[in-house]
Amino acid sequence: MPRAHSATPATRLMIAASESDANLFWATQFLAPDPVVFIEHRGRRYLLLNDLEVDRGMKEAEVDKVLSYSEIEKKLSNKNGKKPVMSDVIAHVLKGLGAKELTVPATFPLSYALQLKKRKFKTVPKPDPFYEERVLKTAREKAAIKAALRHTGEAIQAAYRVLRESKIRGDRIYYRGEVLTSERLRGTINLHLMAQNCLGKHTIVAGGNQAVDPHCEGYGPLKPHQTIVMDVFPRSMDSQYFADMTRTVVKGKANEKIRKMWHTVKEAQEGAIRRVRAGVDGRDIHQWIQSYFEARGYKTGRVKGRMQGFFHGTGHGLGLDIHEAPRVSKVSEILKAGTVVTVEPGLYYQGIGGVRIEDVVYVKKGGCEVLSSCPKILEIP
Structure with missing residues (x-):
């Protein structure tokens, strides 16, 4: 040490x-x-x-x-x-x-x-x-975070498999003869993590309008043709380091509004990742995402008493704490080589649902290395 x-x-x-x-x-x-x-x-x-x-x-x-x-x-x-x-x-x-x-x-x-x-x-x-x-991660710490992320990606893919095997009947999704709920799909994720000696707490599996509240864990039956946000942030019991990854999927067919919003978030995340490098102000990356969303018609503000649009930070440091320095947000903070941060833009609107996509990157001189790996899929038929 x-x-x-x-x-x-x-x-x-x-x-x-x-x-x-x-x-x-x-x-x-x-x-x-x-x-x-x-x-x-x-x-x-x-x-x-x-x-x-x-x-x-x-x-x-x-x-x-x-x-x-x-x-x-x-x-x-x-x-x-x-x-x-x-x-x-x-x-x-x-x-x-x-x-x-x-x-x-x-x-x-x-x-x-x-x-x-x-x-x-x-x-x-x-x-x-x-x-x-x-704040600056050693090679050992980077490897520990990457290992936790690998298990997290596998857990999300286990959820993908459940959704693929599930059947749509009316406005419900059925898995092996029973209604698929947020609780049940969350259990699939957490049990997979536990088998890899990772502890998932407050794992988010939120569907439809529930996901408009970014920290809603999700509850009750999941519905077809609506967004399902899965935000998974376990701690490895082997290393004590955290992972953090989010994917958004639709079981069934995404309508045009969902499809456009999902691709906009994915493009914004990819653009943000391209901008991450040592010496860059995290606030500039955050403001770029805000401008990107605004230019495509996605406004942020209070509608009917609740916030909608993009109203959280772009990212945060990750390590022995789930949230640590540095931040990628409205606050000015210069990114340093050797830091590990999340990149997680999202859009949230009542009647459409929430879309958030999150990966973890290691900041380097001249760019960054993406440490997380899990397919980004919009529709699961």
Whole structure:
């Protein structure tokens, strides 16, 4: 794991469960379901673990030293005659290192900050990215994301197979004699992911007008001849890295409005991908897509009380978090070589439905590499 550069803070402190805190896992490569204490001081990394985790930490954690919480706790108890609280144990380690000012994540618990203040330590919150190095992906990280994307593409293709095998009867789709619902098709995707040790949570399978709300997970029977948006963003349990991919299909026959909208989104995505390269402002790519849609008659705004058109960002960084830096949106942000971002334009209109197509790219000098692979199909007969 790369070390922090000299320009970074002298001392960092995190108290969190690395299973759910990407910064802590990135810094230690150690998964813990309960909060642990991490200290980085002048380039050296320390992990403070309880008796349950200390032996495993010594074997697995990529840190310079694993410290036993109970040993320090016992030492302080013998010295002071009372059982210390966690902030006492942390203060003891920090004093031994000579640390005074602590850079902490913006989400650092206020209670610990106040307790450390009483012990003469200054905490300075730092917004994400807490580690700037996390934004630039190593070859290992790129490979981990690509592997998760491969499983995601296969899961979407498993959904394609279900739709191909399904039959249309009236305004319903039937799969093996039962009505095909968003829940059932989502189950197909998630079960395929689980078999590849990937965890799919909040997988979107939304049909028709449900998909006009981009984050609607979808529910109830899917209908033929309407768009079905499948947005799949699992986390690999092997690497802890996320994938993110979206495809939009129609079971049956797409009408002319759907067909035009689908091809417009596909063309916009392809044009955006061609524009991704190191040194480009993500805002310029986002604004290009907005202009592309506008020029083809797709207006964005509030209609009958709800937003319609293209009203979300074009993309976001991807890694140990599903959403991380950089953004490709209305906010200015220069893309750097080595970053991984999604490209996911979409159009959403009541009465037509939603269309979104999403892939993941690795930013390079002079262009980008598309990491995801899954056929883009409009109609499944």
